[in-house]
Amino acid sequence: MSAVPSRRRTGRDQLLAVALRLFARDGIQATSLQDIADEAGVTKAGLYYHYKTKDEIVLDVLRPLLDALPAVTRRAEAHRTRTARVDEVLGGLIEIALYEHSGFAVLMQDPYLTRLLGQQESMRQWWDGTSTLILGPDPDPQTRIGLAMFINGLAGAGRDPAMTPLDDRSRRQALLECGRRLLRCD
Amino acid sequence: MSAVPSRRRTGRDQLLAVALRLFARDGIQATSLQDIADEAGVTKAGLYYHYKTKDEIVLDVLRPLLDALPAVTRRAEAHRTRTARVDEVLGGLIEIALYEHSGFAVLMQDPYLTRLLGQQESMRQWWDGTSTLILGPDPDPQTRIGLAMFINGLAGAGRDPAMTPLDDRSRRQALLECGRRLLRCD
């Protein structure tokens, strides 16, 4: 294991943080390499030392998210009861939506990314598997739609003004309650 | 009242239909005037006879939506009981999400539009008023977040595969049920 001295925000790490902020604020397509370079205090050419293309930056920015989602599902698969699996998935998704909410919103909603990932179908497959895991093989439409509303609403609800007065624990609790109501697990 | 002979898809109407489809599929920013012109079978310059700028096209595409949302709120204001107002708002939003779901998704989620409208704050004001109308002046956080999840989830749920097997009436019913659960009106 190599040493990680002082965890300085340098090189790629800093670029990724800047890029994510701009992607979340303006959308990926509207964020130019110039914008990222300016904000990071380097030149456009400087970016190309680290990344060959813009898409490479985009995918690297969202790498933590793209890894975290399947991890949630794997943890849920370990449970034996449906209730436990549902709680694991809802809790895991909420955790991600709250703590990486910029990335989660980009991942769920940005049209640029939808196209980029759509080519590899990985997201859709993950979601199919996860849905089946918590809904069962032949779910009733109402519950399926409730789940769709939850996952789609999570990104938006996570950054809603209604969240501001709440502390972390209350936020998790409120979102979990939404999920349970939609899935009729209350 | 002028005659509307044969309702031909011509001129602006056809351009708007094409533009909306591309905006919904690829995002506004990723849709160039060239793309719209190609798909509509005209040249880029042809677009400029009808519209001076791209933003003008964008706003005209979404005009029906931007008019429909305040109309829902006005109808809801006419009711005296909270329950009736909630049903009017939920029903109205669902109607829009189902029958203009491309436009609704663009309106709710496209970063380009968020910026364009953000400058005039009109959407935020409409939503503030509508929230207050159905939640009351001092709502509890859980219900506020439930409403946020509903409005944000509606766009995504409206085009989810889970909708496919259902007819129109069942779709409306399922989405209404989601809203009622989130707002605890069941």
Next chain:
DNA sequence: GTCTATATTAGGATAGAC
């Protein structure tokens, strides 16, 4: 690892013919 300078392409927008 970051810079200056530049190639190349695409996008928004305009002028003026038909």
Next chain:
DNA sequence: GTCTATCCTAATATAGAC
């Protein structure tokens, strides 16, 4: 009302110096 031709700008990307 639509076309051809063109302008200008900005965006992705590369070459090569420091």
